[in-house]
Amino acid sequence: MRSLVVTVYLPALLFAVGQGAVIPVVALTATDLGATAAMATVVVALRGIGTMVFDVPAGSLVGRIGERRAMAAATALLAVALVGCILSPNAYVFAACMFVMGCGWAVWLLARLSYVSEVMPMHLRGRALSTLGGVQRIGNFIGPLVGAGAIALGGLDGAYLVHIVLAVAGWLVLVSVPDPHATSVPPHAHLPVAQVVRSHRHVFATAGVAAACLGVLRVSRIAIVPLWGERIGLDAAQVSLIFSFSSAVDMTLFYPVGLASDRFGRRAVAVPCLVLLALGFAWVPFTDSVATLAAAGVLMGIGNGLGSGIVMTLGADYAPPGARASFLGVWRLVSDVGQAGGPLVAAATIGLVGLGASSGVVAALGVAGAGIFLVALPPAHDDPEQAERT
Template identity: 40%
Template sequence: MSEDPQDFSLRKIAVAAFGPSLLFGIGEGAIFPVVALSARDVGASTAWAGFIVALLGLGALVANIPAAALTTRFGERRAMVGAAAFSLVGLALCLLAVEPVVLALGVLMVGMASAVFLLARQTWLIEAVPLPLRARAMSTLGGIRRIGMFAGPFIAALFIQLLGLRGAYWVATVAILAAGLLSLLVPDLPSSQQKRATGRRPSMRELLGLHAHVLLTLGIACSLVSALRACRQIVIPLWADQIGLDATSTALIYGLMGGVDMLLFYPAGMVMDKRGRLWIALPSILIMAGSLTLMPLTTGFASLLLLSVVLGLGNGIGSGIVMTIGADASPTQGRTHFLGAWRTIADLGGGTGPLLLSGITALASLAWGIVAISTIGYLAAWMFWRWLPRGEPVVQVRS
């Protein structure tokens, strides 16, 4: 832990804490919209192109546990610099790819690097920021990354006009190179250095045994939140197409939802720090779930826009909630390994949610698929109400 909360300000560490995440987010956001198009450009089938896009998330999922080991061994700063370098190699493969398999490998590497970078960033912030400011730090970290990913496609669009699809990868290359260079200026915290130098670290198996209860309760609840969030990005364009909206209207709705998503992350973090995590976790999830429940009732642009904005508001106030609860639950010894397991559980929800939506849509209809996904939100809300500590300005989850 760092200095006294009364003397501490997030502004003092803003560049070191959030600058690399903003730049890495810009890099990720720049390539997300063009990966499928790049895959088609090098001869991939539609199905193969979809799989290559999925490798971004799959890479992050499989790398969470190794990311914890790397961060524990080498420290947060070296892990971030290494992740940036690894991502640059992946981007180079994407730029040079003339066959789908080379592009797939590059995309997988970028996804894996993202897991290492984000885990190291979260661990560094937990150690650097006093507990009474933790939620604000986590919410800001999540919000800054969203801002980067929101801005990335717009920056990439300018260069795509000049360089074609490769322009997006050049934007990502410059942004992630800058993130790596900025990470070089981030010092390893004394507490982190001491933990690596002294004391026996518990193994992953020991950690899972010691913290099984919190992982199987709040961990699964956060996994359901990730599923809800992943599905919301798919539901908007699918339902817009279902009710006959054109691509321009759909893009406008999606963009406005994303804009609202980024507005309230810091005030929400302040509420969590002052009133407790449940004061934000519960409203955020219920707003998202309620919006999805009502979405099949929308019939035109105005009604879908209204519900999408409310959906973005619900997701926006919950920025950083998964990281904050994970940070609260993490032990001092073995923290990075615990967070690797925590992120793996959360990412599993993000990956399986869209599959559930797809399966129910195929068996019944899109409307029933959306309603079924909304019930995941209500289940997550109940789990938070049941197991998330309440009534304290600062919450430390105990296993």
């Protein structure tokens, strides 16, 4: 894993810090350019939608030109999108730039996932990918602090400049450092999407659906916890403090979780991850103070931390050798449906059954996902691909 520090983790940290600097100011930039609050919400969602839409093309691109060239293309696309964000004359152009940014992120993330999947043996893969997930969490935690300093100096454009500089720096690290695994990474075989889906339909219909459920829970807490905090009379500072506690717990778990995943199997972390997240959501409607909501938030943080890198790890485990990129493109699309659809699920259930019951519905999705993982994932140390065939 030491060989991944410079080739994977340092560039990932730089990209994640840049992303973390930009995300908090997207809605503010949109409103500054004339967007209504509703339109600003759509603009925020467009980055995730761009990532989801481009997952499968990203897999094809990585499969055709390789990880390093794909990384260069992704960096260029991100830089163009970020410059476009700075120069946007109106909210519509800015929205298009956010979508393109999501496309660039899809390529970058899939290239790194494909590379780690190839070079790490299965007994180290859980640690390698949970660490990658942890690095992304740390970067997203640091990013807003760096962005705040840049905004103080240069306004909202400063956050986008931070992302440009760090994205280019990450790419320069990649191209300037020799790849210690260059001779061990075989060329990719490009497979048509229909063939990938047909050959691995059982995986996508079981573990893929459970991964999508996990995505729904992860993004729904960003909506439900603040809204419930407002319902019980908490102010914005108190809600932010709850998220800080939750994130701090989340970030500390990534390496122990990866170690447990490698020693005891993916099921040993995937099932508790969803169970604890579900319990946290089930608890939310019964909280009535900052202390009790914070306790529910910390429980969710523990659950989310137990899932550090688990979706990437499962994708790497199931991906067929030689055609990993094509498979991972479809796998990321299936799992990203939950990330993109989570806010819609939360909004729809809040409108239909109310805020408290909505939290219960999301909890039920978590229980369902945990049940699917419990049945679908193989016992410790078994090869998931072999389990799928049998």
